[in-house]
Amino acid sequence: QVQLVESGGGLVQPGGSLRLSCAASGIALWFDAMGWYRQAPGKQRELVATITHGGSINYADSVKGRFTISLDTAKNTVDLQMNSLKSEDTAVYYCYAVNGIRGGFWGRGTQVTVSS
Numbered sequence: 001q002v003q004l005v006e007s008g009g010g011l012v013q014p015g016g017s018l019r020l021s022c023a024a025s026g027i028a029l030w031f032d033a034m035g036w037y038r039q040a041p042g043k044q045r046e047l048v049a050t051i052t053h054g055g056s057i058n059y060a061d062s063v064k065g066r067f068t069i070s071l072d073t074a075k076n077t078v079d080l081q082m083n084s085l086k087s088e089d090t091a092v093y094y095c096y097a098v099n100g101i102r103g104g105f106w107g108r109g110t111q112v113t114v115s116s
Helices: none
Strands: 002-007 010-012 018-026 033-039 046-052 057-059 067-072 077-082 091-099 103-106 110-114
Touching: 002 091, 002 103, 018 033, 018 091, 018 110, 033 067, 033 077, 046 067, 046 077, 057 067, 077 091
Parallel strands: 010 110
Antiparallel strands: 002 018, 018 077, 033 046, 033 091, 046 057, 067 077, 091 103, 091 110
């Protein structure tokens, strides 16, 4: 089985920065893509950013220019650098990884709260 473990969430003031990390463990698996989603209270889970094994990146419009996703294929880790955070970025952030044969995997989530 594959486990995705997120870290780096917390409380930050508006305009601040946080860096989320996600590490995959368990059976050795090649991921076609990894990424981050988030879910705010009362809202549906939404895409934040994804990155493929080949390096193609996709960002939600709401985070373009503020967030940066990076992938370490050797370590099977994906990071999300979040700058210029806004109150509307407050959510539980989930790591996601997909393998073309085994399917998708989710982490348990890490809380990010942006508040003064």
